[in-house]
Amino acid sequence: MGNYKSRPTISCVDELKKKISESYALFRSKAIEDLRPRDSDWSELQLACSRGDVVRVTRLLTDENIGEKTDTGLSLLHIACISGVGKDLVELLYTKDSKTVLSKNQFSPLHLATYKGDGEIVEALLTGGADVNLPGNSDVTPLHIAAMCGHHEIFKTLLDYGGKINASDAVKFSPLHIACYYGHDKVVEQLVIHGADLNISGGVGDRPLHLACAKGHLKITQLLVEGTSHQKADVNIKDDEEHRPLHFCCKGGNLVILHYLLEHRADPHVCNIYGDTPLHLACYNAKTEVARQLVTLTGADSLIKENIFSETPLHSACTNGRSLDLVKFLLDQPAVDINYQGKDGHTALHSACYHGHFRIVQYLLESGGDMNLVAAVSDQNGGSEKLEEQTALMWAYEKGHDSIVIFLKHHKRPQDESACGDYSQPGSDGSYVSVPSPLGKLRSMTREKIDVLHLRATLPHQFHLQLLDIECQEVIGSGSFGKVYKGKCKGKTAAIKRYRASTVGAKSDVDMFCREVAILSKLKSSYVIGFLGACLDDPSQFAIVTQYISGGSLYSLLHEQKRLIDVQSKLTISIDVAKGMEYLHNLPQPIIHRDLNSHNILLDENGHALVADFGESRFLRSAEEDNMTKQPGNLRWMAPEIFTQCTKYSIKADVFSYSLCLWELLAGELPFAHLKPAAAAAEMAYHITRPPIGITIPKPIVGLLQVGWHANPDDRPEFKEIVPILEECKQSQAVAMLSNADTTPIVAFPTALPMVTDRDSDDEGRSTPPLAGHVSALRSHWEQEATRHNDPPREEIRRHLPFPQIDKNGYVSDPLSTLRIPIDLPRQDTRDRSQSPNT
Template sequence: LISHSQMGNYMKRPKHSLSDELYDKISKGYRLSLELLERGLLNDVALTSDSLLSELLIACYENDVNRFKSVLENLNLNVNSISWRKMSLLHIAVLCEKFEIVKSLLEKEADVHQIDWASFTPLHLASYFGFTEIVRLLLLFSSNPNSLTGVQDTPLHLAALKGHYETVELLLSKPELCVVWPNQEKSTVFHYCAQFGHLEIMKLLLDDIQHYDIISACVHEGNLYGDTPLHNACYSNQFEIVKLLISRSGFDCLSKENMFSETPLHAACTAGKSVDLIGYLLKQPGVNVNCQGRDGHTPLHSACYNGHLKVVKFLLDQGADMDISANSQILRKFKHANSGAFGDSDVDFENTAKGPISMASQTPIAWAYEQGFDNIVNLLKDVKRSEYSRSSASECSYNSLNDYASVTLPSPMGKLKSVTKEKAEVLQLRNLLGNQYHIQMSDIDLQESVGSGSFGKVYKCVLNNRTVAVKRYRSWSVGSKSDVKMFCREVSIMSRLNHPNILQFIGACLDDPSQFALVTEFAQDGSLFNALHEEKRFFDAEFKFSICFDVASAMNYLHKRSYPIIHRDLNPHNILLKGNRALVADFGESRFVDSRDIDMTRQPGNLRWMAPEIFLQSGSYTTKADVFSYALCVWEIYTGDIPFVHLKPATAAAEMAYRNNRPLLSDAIPVKIQSLINKAWHSNVQYRPEFSVIMNELMGTKKQNKEDASSLPVGGDSNSNSQSEDSAVLLSISRFNDLLKLVDKNGYVVDPSQSVSGHRPEN
């Protein structure tokens, strides 16, 4: 795959492993197969030219066992000779999670060892998707738990990769299972668990007494890149797993280097996702902030090379030395590896004395400068200047200071990055959108401002005789890379969406950067937050339920797309009301689930509605973060209160994350809705339901309420009581409105002598 000579130094480290790339494509392939089955079923499209096979596939998808058996007998063929899209019938039944169909095929002696287009056996497929009962059934029919994919992954690898605890537990019960088998990339299940943060599975594996001696040794083993499981956990910012591995495997693992001369501390600084993790590693015995790898680079080099300003500041506070130089041999290798990167010219990196900095020194500032991270270069220059002013000439060399002072900004790469990235994103967006979505600002009639934020303002406008909303970015903020990126992302995502409970995308203004704008339908009733807390609108039980269901429907649509989208900022500010509909809006922080954006682990959105795992940065974003935010929204809809209103947003998030506290569930919330909320805001993400499950539970609640209402006694007394209660309520409202007329806008009585009825009181 990759030889040590090819991967000889830090600067050549690939951003993603071969396994990451492979399983990304495999996931997309299986999603496409399921989409084709569903599309054929819904649209009555022939799935194949063979009508009997097409009928067989539909019967399988619908789990119609009798029809499936009948068609199969009519074909009069060996079940192993029938395939669709290079998958056997058994593969298709497993993919669709049809237990009875799988059982029927196994009873007809379907081959459990047959492989599909991804080199998966049915057992691999069931393990990959976590279909535990089907895994149990396949094992019962002699499926081999040690069978290998094309890249030598076992079913245990796949179950651990995807975090399916029960499936892993079931596979571990097989005595013939090889727990520590390394795949083609030399990764074991421990590497996968560490990389993807499956803490409970890691504990389960480490507690496997049956294989204890082998496992203890395996935890220290490196993969093809020399990464131990601890390296993987540090690169992926899996803090809890880091602590677990150190406690189980001892401190020796902290000094192990991979082929890129990185210890676990270097790895954490390369990732740059958590200073808490880096601080924890620095507290361990034998760990030094200035430790050098075989190639001489320090953790500070790693942070500078990857542009992690916050980590650089933290390392400097911990005593990191800015003057340590990596081996100059690295630079020559880097130059050779990147020949042609700047066209045909041969840039002499080692002799840039004529330029602003001597790259031969290979200090951290040289690495930051080379990569174009000018903010870090500025920081290091300021720190060096401050050091010199506090020390004598003997303690701090004037030449050393002069080396830093001679660095001129912006750096060539920094300037190139800021210009090209922004332009590339806008150009890509223009190409993505069809002509019908390109809107000129001159065609829009701006009427009034209806909202604002850090991005700019939202206006009520008219476009082609239609009332629309226009989200305009402030002209001064357009130059900000993050603002342009957010605008491009929001337009890109919204242009792909079409759902009755998602704010409809109409178009965008993309020609002039100073007039970037997003055009959507206009939700005349404003945000849910405004309705609940500013206008104090009264919602009846039916409308509360309707809002909850509409939002769940929109979120289910986002999560179940072929490329699932995580909203990442679901809260009442971003839920709009239009008549009797609720609309999910504001996709500036949204991401595709398989996005490799470096911001996927940062804290976007409003802290008050943020999932604990995101606030703690203890795991990467999943769709379950949206489920947590949804639970708080439902609570807010039914109570009319803001979660932890007495606390600031960051304190409220800390209350939920560190103390595991939740807003109180009052009697104002129906019992079944309370149960749903409790599940949705569970601290363990694995126990939070999918939105499809939430929708089913809501429908069940609605059905039960209708049945309860129809069973109420209908009689004279009951009816009269109801009428009298209604009259009392109307009278109370009328009296309240009369009272309001007696006070001015500041709450003072206008005329103390006037009665509620509007007449002078009688003496």
């Protein structure tokens, strides 16, 4: 089903033709630059050439200075051709130096003489042996230049000297394309006579006839269509988007050419790849008289045709909204129904409301337009197939057209006794859909615009990017905001996060985008993802560009690639993440991440970790704010105080999420993998359940997990307390023994982390059990270890625990661990010697 709202405002072919036009404009500016050189620094010989002083040039010219050039790369022959001083000097210079030289702007003397239109100089150069087909700037040959400028006599001279009649430039345009584009009929006539390919294809499949019809050049159109006895231009030939010449003619409003093409059997009802007929394009571009003639001359077949966006010509006219006469004409046609619904259900009234055309909306309603018909629009935010039914009023409301919203809500139809308000009236013919007041929507839009303007003003200049600066390649991630691509930013590999310009639930993408850019621009740490810049010009082009981290996410490493990591590497990762979070929490204006999980921990090629994805993050103005968002981030790693709908939480929520990530890293399993994310969060919040702790986890880290995921946020440590414990643990003898105990062969991995090749390999020979394991295996192994070491009886352990040791599902019910190993967190001493990573 089509979704009208996603229709591009400009087609791919239109976009490429715009770039082609810009490239020719640049070409001409470069040519003019070479034709108007600055002679203030020229030598005596160069000045003599510019004056055409053959005697003086002869006297000054030597074998040493014959190759003399200006700063812009102009040779003596260039200067003579530019000055137009006669062919005698040109012949003299060509005799002395016959080498072809291009200027810095990539023009030969023949290119410049042709552009200037100096036939005598062109003749002299060609007689001297100049290459008539030499490509210059943009691969343009002298023949292309003569066609561009309309120098038909020079064009004939170039043809006589062997100019390639079908040569292509950088955009695959032949001289015939260029002559048609610029409307030089005498050049076109010569090309037709000399046998140029009249149906030759350009860079986007565009043919000379397409260009002539789009530009409205009737005589050229006639020359091409009538052609010669050997060949003629095809009046129904297609470009890459299957536009025919008639499409371009109607889009441009060229009425005379329309009649000419129809007389030569052009198909008036043919469609392009978007399903647009010529009548569609006439209506999209408000060409009223062309639309009248099409319907009068060719019948009503196109009036009821839909394109792939569920649009008939009436929809198209209401989308454009510039011609009320066109809308009136279409509604006068017997085949047209004012309330016709396209495949997705939207009517012409929907189109007019969405684009804010008040006069059209008013006329449609007065003519019997039904404002209660609904369009079925797919949910674009999550990419699901769920359809939402929307009235025309809701479309106007979505785009912030408040005058139309007010008009629709209070519109009085002729059959109504009174105008309807916000709610439907029982027993009335029309069931008006109640909608919220537009005031809230308008306020939201105004606030978003202010946020974007403020961001543009405050973001340092070096971070401002244009969409042309970035190149998206393959998709490496996605979310409700849009997609993340691996790509290029100014030639460097980067990660590019493209935002959708839409609303996600109660949160606006614009708000999230502005906040994320504002946060990233303030960060500078080797433990946090690096910010390269952002595109801020338009919501449809919003993008955030960061450094590309080749190793991917910790989640992918553990749960998709299912790699085993040695203990030292795990501790390296955990320390890096802790240092990144310490940096965020200890900034002058602290940042709370709110979405710390293994998806957002990235690993570089050296096995080090960086904290990423600040879409849910925000600056903290006080230690605890009472207006925080409810339930941001991923539920599986969410702190209990956030999950329970609390709006007052602190940076200690990040500590809880970090503790789950630390357990996940050491265990190699997802926290509560058998439960859905919401159920896992509920278990932790309401039953104070925590993942089971394996006996091989180093004792200091056991204690760290116990306090890190404590139910009371105040009892959790800060990251400046966590980092020293992890660093000391990494250097400890116990961890070294754990690292050396695994005798399984190690293989290289792109992240440079030592990995075990086979997760299912035999564990015999291990001096320690695996750091990852299922609950049942963990329980049985713990019981064996307890028996072997003559641990105290369970009754004695239970005396110290307020809850049972392990519940029926194998989870630790106590907010602390099964193994109550005491740990003394460093307090004042640690605070004195701990530092932020970047201080």
